[in-house]
Amino acid sequence: MLGNNLKINNQPEIEAMFLKHYQEWCLLSYSYIENMSEVEDMVQDVFVKILRRKPKNEILDLKNYISTAVKNNSLKRIKRNRKLEKLENSNVISSPSYEEYLIETETKIKVQKAMEVLPEQSKKVFQLCVLDGEKYQNAADSLGISINTVKFHLKKSFKILRLALRNTYA
The missing domain is CATH 1.10.1740 (Rna Polymerase Sigma Factor; Chain: A)
Structure with missing residues (x-):
């Protein structure tokens, strides 16, 4: 041992x-x-x-x-x-393929065009909350509106964008 x-x-x-x-x-x-x-x-x-x-x-x-x-x-x-x-x-x-890059770029362009249809206040709220990632309270404070108004504009924005982009993701 x-x-x-x-x-x-x-x-x-x-x-x-x-x-x-x-x-x-x-x-x-x-x-x-x-x-x-x-x-x-x-x-x-x-x-x-x-x-x-x-x-x-x-x-x-x-x-x-x-x-x-x-x-x-x-x-x-x-x-x-x-x-x-x-x-x-x-x-x-x-490292996406060139095809994926083109699809992503095309999709971004379609979303940007669809956002042009949004009313000005809804566009600001959407930009702050969705694209910039701000919390509802911060967006409400920076725009001088209530949280419920922020929620209303987001709901309205998503509805308009869903209609404008319905054929994009089919």
């Missing part, structure tokens, strides 16, 4: 520890990652790092040390995978 204190350059004991507890560490990592091939690679990477590490100091409890390293590497891998997913999703969103 292996002792608690182990010099880092004691390769035969590290290999024996690897063989004895490999499945246990794979299951530990699997509880985080849930992809067995990725888990096996990650556990093996932990051992490679330990074997390549320069003997600076002793590891007091190798089994616990490796378990913690496996857990931490699993969590790091989850974090990295999430970042990669976000990057992939943002690349898909931020």
